[in-house]
Amino acid sequence: MSASTTARRARPAKTGAGHGRSRPHYGTHIFLTVMAVMWMIPLGWALFTALRPKADTDKYGYFSLGGAFNFDNFAQAWTQGGFPRYFMNSLIITVPTIILVLLCSSMMAFAVSRVNWKFNITLLIMFTAGNLLPPQVLATPLFEMFKLIQLPYWFSDSGSLLNTYISVIIANTAFQIGFCTFVLSNYMKALSADLTEAALVDGAGIWRQYVSIIMPLCRPAIAALATLELIFIYNDYFWPLLFIQSGDRLPVTTAINNLQGTFLSNYNLLAAGATITVIPTLVIYLALQRQFVAGLTLGSSKG
Amino acid sequence: MTTPTELSEPAAPGSRAGHTAAARPRKPGRVRRLSKRDKVVLGIMVGIPTLVQLAFVWIPTLLSVLLSFTRWNGLALSDIRAAGLANYSYVFTDNPAFWPAVQHNILWLLFLAVIATPLGLLLAVLLDQQIRGSKIYQSIFFVPVMLSLALVGIIWQLFYQKDNGLLNFLLGTAGTPQAVDWFGNSSVNIWAALVAATWRHAGYVMILYLAGLKGVDASLKEAASLDGANATQTFFRIVFPAMAPINIVIVVITIIESLRAFDVVWVINKGTNGLELISALVITYLIGEGQSIGIGSAFAVILLVISLVPITIYLSRTFRKEKF
Numbered sequence: 001m002s003a004s005t006t007a008r009r010a011r012p013a014k015t016g017a018g019h020g021r022s023r024p025h026y027g028t029h030i031f032l033t034v035m036a037v038m039w040m041i042p043l044g045w046a047l048f049t050a051l052r053p054k055a056d057t058d059k060y061g062y063f064s065l066g067g068a069f070n071f072d073n074f075a076q077a078w079t080q081g082g083f084p085r086y087f088m089n090s091l092i093i094t095v096p097t098i099i100l101v102l103l104c105s106s107m108m109a110f111a112v113s114r115v116n117w118k119f120n121i122t123l124l125i126m127f128t129a130g131n132l133l134p135p136q137v138l139a140t141p142l143f144e145m146f147k148l149i150q151l152p153y154w155f156s157d158s159g160s161l162l163n164t165y166i167s168v169i170i171a172n173t174a175f176q177i178g179f180c181t182f183v184l185s186n187y188m189k190a191l192s193a194d195l196t197e198a199a200l201v202d203g204a205g206i207w208r209q210y211v212s213i214i215m216p217l218c219r220p221a222i223a224a225l226a227t228l229e230l231i232f233i234y235n236d237y238f239w240p241l242l243f244i245q246s247g248d249r250l251p252v253t254t255a256i257n258n259l260q261g262t263f264l265s266n267y268n269l270l271a272a273g274a275t276i277t278v279i280p281t282l283v284i285y286l287a288l289q290r291q292f293v294a295g296l297t298l299g300s301s302k303g
Numbered sequence: 304m305t306t307p308t309e310l311s312e313p314a315a316p317g318s319r320a321g322h323t324a325a326a327r328p329r330k331p332g333r334v335r336r337l338s339k340r341d342k343v344v345l346g347i348m349v350g351i352p353t354l355v356q357l358a359f360v361w362i363p364t365l366l367s368v369l370l371s372f373t374r375w376n377g378l379a380l381s382d383i384r385a386a387g388l389a390n391y392s393y394v395f396t397d398n399p400a401f402w403p404a405v406q407h408n409i410l411w412l413l414f415l416a417v418i419a420t421p422l423g424l425l426l427a428v429l430l431d432q433q434i435r436g437s438k439i440y441q442s443i444f445f446v447p448v449m450l451s452l453a454l455v456g457i458i459w460q461l462f463y464q465k466d467n468g469l470l471n472f473l474l475g476t477a478g479t480p481q482a483v484d485w486f487g488n489s490s491v492n493i494w495a496a497l498v499a500a501t502w503r504h505a506g507y508v509m510i511l512y513l514a515g516l517k518g519v520d521a522s523l524k525e526a527a528s529l530d531g532a533n534a535t536q537t538f539f540r541i542v543f544p545a546m547a548p549i550n551i552v553i554v555v556i557t558i559i560e561s562l563r564a565f566d567v568v569w570v571i572n573k574g575t576n577g578l579e580l581i582s583a584l585v586i587t588y589l590i591g592e593g594q595s596i597g598i599g600s601a602f603a604v605i606l607l608v609i610s611l612v613p614i615t616i617y618l619s620r621t622f623r624k625e626k627f
Contacts, residue, residue: 025432025434028429028432028434029434029435029436031429032426032429032430032434032440035426035444036439036440036443036444039443039444039446039447039502039506040443041462041469042458042459042461042462042499042502043446043447043458045461045462045469046458046461046462049461057467062467062468062469062472063469063472063477104351104352104355105352107348107349107351107352108348108349108352108353110348111345111348111349112349115337115345117345121622123349123353124622125618125622126356126361127352127356128618128621129614129618130356130360130361132555132559132610132613132614132617133360133364133607133610133614134559134562134563134565134582134606134607134610135563136563136565136581136582136585136586136603136606137364137367137585137603137604137606137607137610138359138360138363138364138367138603139363139585139586139589139603140363140367140370140585140589140596140599140600140603141362141363141364141366141367141370141600142359142363143589143590144366144377144596145363145366148380170355170359171359173355173359174355174356174358174359174360175359175360177352177355177356178356178360181352205338205340205341205344206337206341206344206345206348207341207344210348231449234451235449235450235451235452235453235454236451237451237452237453237566237569237570238565238566241569242586242589242590253451253453253454254453256453256454256457257453257457257570260457260460267461267464267467270457270461271461274454274457274458274461277454278450278454281449281450282446282449284449285445285446285449
């Protein structure tokens with residue numbers, strides 16, 4: 001910053017103190033409060049419906065305060081809807097995907113950002129573009145490819161990759177690598193070149209530079225990406241819908257749609273099921289909010 | 304759903320500017336200094352991710368293009384027959400769902416671009432001022448962004464229901480013949496779905512712009528107000544243009560989100576009866592009755608061609624200055 005900007009900044013700060021900063025912003029608050037209330041209505045309504053027994057809503061109507069409020073619907077939805085199974089499936093799909101994505105993308109990002117070779121930018125562009133495609137563009141051939149891959153029946157009861165967790169893991173991994181590679185390569189590019197130059201002089205090979213120098217420095221970025229990916233993969237609806245036919249192998253997000261059939265017109269149970277599905281994302285958000293925000297400002301802090 | 308490719312973008316320019324200078328000296332000749340073993344290691348580090356990316360993203364995309372010129376029922380590979388442009392001529396002239404789908408995709412884009420995105424920007428600008436409870440407001444607006452679009456569809460279904468939904472109660476039509484089935488009625492359901500999509504999109508845009516606004520040099524705003532500009536002028540003439548990189552990101556996200564729109568309509572009614580979208584048509588022809596891979600692929604290629612426009616804009620902006 002030059003001296004002139006600092007001098008310039010000093011003056012309005014004084015006038016601003018009495019003016020802009022401490023103004024109460026009544027209009028803004030009213031607008032924001034109205035918007036915030038509207039924003040909470042859909043989820044609030046689901047929660048409200050979920051807390052009331054069906055018998056009471058039938059008696060008093062859904063738009064009423066009469067009757068009991070309890071967690072019976074949650075308990076019933078949990079067992080009747082088969083949530084333990086679905087959450088397990090989500091876990092089986094999400095955890096390996098995140099590990100594979102971060103492993104592949106960090107290696108790729110290292111290679112394109114820390115080593116200078118002919119096609120690094122070309123490859124980085126290819127990775128970034130791949131992530132921007134609508135998944136439906138590649139859905140059909142991917143489905144047919146997975147169907148054609150023959151697997152022994154002890155491994156997959158469909159005899160192919162269809163209807164396996166692996167198919168969803170592969171599709172998600174391939175689709176997410178591009179995004180993580182792009183973010184990580186930007187992050188790694190911002191790390192000083194001297195770090196690896198020095199290591200090179202000391203005779204450290206590429207693998208050593210990656211594992212013991214660059215990766216430890218990327219820990220904040222990796223943590224942020226892991227949080228983002230956790231949400232992305234948990235929320236993925238499309239790939240399981242496409243590849244998995246057996247209902248008992250679906251992850252929560254895709255399975256919730258089938259609950260509409262299971263619970264028929266019992267909206268209280270459906271609302272409870274929807275609320276149960278929301279809970280993990282909210283827990284992740286509240287627990288890892290810092291990582292999440294870090295994900296948004298990635299690369300700027302590490303200068 | 305992955306558009307946040309760009310999340311790191313607002314931060315990137317600053318960090319990059321600071322570092323390219325430092326990184327300059329390591330220009331040519333780096334590869335030559337690598338040992339043979341290093342080259343093998345590097346080959347594996349690049350090879351595995353690239354292979355995954357090619358095999359499961361780019362080759363399928365290419366195959367979509369090829370399959371769109373064939374007739375195939377998806378059973379035996381030997382049944383694939385060349386069909387020339389037949390699938391495309393069917394899609395453009397005879398398919399009853401195609402033009403409605405195109406209209407809905409355009410409507411989706413316009414709605415997000417004219418309502419959801421500006422709303423997100425407005426929220427960000429309001430919350431960027433030092434007002435009390437800013438963090439609480441932010442958390443509330445951000446909650447829908449954490450939810451899957453499929454779940455958004457289900458939550459809004461509870462809100463929109465004909466006889467037991469909150470909206471019709473509030474309108475006083477619940478239980479009467481005037482009650483509207485918001486997701487079922489083909490003349491209103493696209494709008495109802497768009498409101499649900501906005502609920503999520505606006506929060507997303509807000510969080511990106513909040514990061515962008517933090518990056519705008521405060522002295523710029525102060526200089527403008529010293530020169531006698533009011534808040535509105537300062538925003539539109541100074542702050543908004545200063546956020547050019549993030550504006551591009553938001554434009555690209557908005558276009559891509561509207562092309563990717565799928566989950567919400569699939570949850571509601573599998574993209575039929577007023578909710579036709581190109582992405583849903585691809586899947587209808589893949590797993591629906593009367594499977595026709597060729598026609599489904601033709602839809603996929605149309606989607607691909609349209610998507611390449613925002614993707615190219617984004618890539619050329621992002622990698623234009625990129626020189627190692």
